[in-house]
Amino acid sequence: MITILYTSKHGATAKIARVINTYLDHTCTLMNLDELDMAVLEKTDTIVLGVPVYYGALDPKMVDFIKKNQGLLIKKHYSIYITALFHTEFMSYITKEFDYSILKNVTTMAGLGGAIYYPDLSIQEKMVLAVMNKNRPIIPKEHHVNIFENFDNHEIELFSQKIKRIDNYACK
Ligand SMILES: Cc1cc2nc3c(=O)[nH]c(=O)nc-3n(C[C@H](O)[C@H](O)[C@H](O)COP(=O)(O)O)c2cc1C
Structure with a gap:
């Protein structure tokens, strides 16, 4: 069983979660961190964490969750994908927040791109982006003024295939 747990202020991290789920034949449970269900996570074999980047850092709510739930994650296969415009720099965002004790147990990590949905942004966010x-x-x-997406579709497919292999292996 696979759960994709994500945070997403503007929808791109949620959209990638849906695409990964499609590659995995709609077998995943999609869970927004705002609607966290620990009972479901306890039962899941594989946890995929979707983490967006804002203001040069990983979303603090998800960072906090990962740090506080290391004990649970270590018992599972867990993977991380980063949603960011500068997605090739995903490792620098990750290593800024997490030390070896967390990273040594991660099964796979990837930067999958990001998106800007201008109509949804606050004035402050538009200024920061400018x-x-x-x-x-x-x-x-x-x-x-509109929508900009720079998702790395090839990486999304590769990441999904890795998750599939890991979960198949976990279920044997
Ligand atoms: C206010 C703001 C700050 C951002 N800062 C960064 C950044 O420092 N580095 C980066 O690569 N992307 C940055 N982004 C792009 C986001 O990572 C991208 O919009 C991503 O899709 C956000 O995920 P979400 O749509 O799930 O909220 C920023 C976006 C916003 C709105």
């Missing part, structure tokens, strides 16, 4: 984009241009100008 500064970020000025310093390190990543969002083309024509996307500044």
Whole structure:
């Protein structure tokens, strides 16, 4: 049994969870951390953690969950995917937050891309993104009013295949 546990302010991390679930033949339980169900997690063999990046750091709610629930995670196969525009830098976001005691037990990790849904953003978020984009241009100008997605579809498929293999192995 696989559970994908995620946080998602604007929907991209949730969207990736749904795509992974599709690659896994709709066999996963999708769980938003805001609706955490520990009884389901206790029963699950494989936990996939979906963690977005904001302001140069992993979402603190999920970081807190992972740190407080190391005991539970160690008993499972657990994997992490990062949702971020600068997704190739996922390891630097991860190593900034987690030490070896957590990382040595992670089965697989990946950076899968991110998205900006402009109509959903607050003025403050738009300002932060404008500064970020000025310093390190990543969002083309024509996307500044609408939707920009830079999901790495190939990585999403590879990550899903790894999860499938891990869970098949766990169930043997
Ligand atoms: C206010 C704000 C700050 C962000 N900061 C970063 C960042 O520092 N690095 C990065 O790679 N992506 C950054 N992003 C992009 C997010 O990681 C991307 O929008 C991701 O899809 C967010 O996940 P969500 O849609 O599930 O909320 C930021 C996005 C917002 C709105």
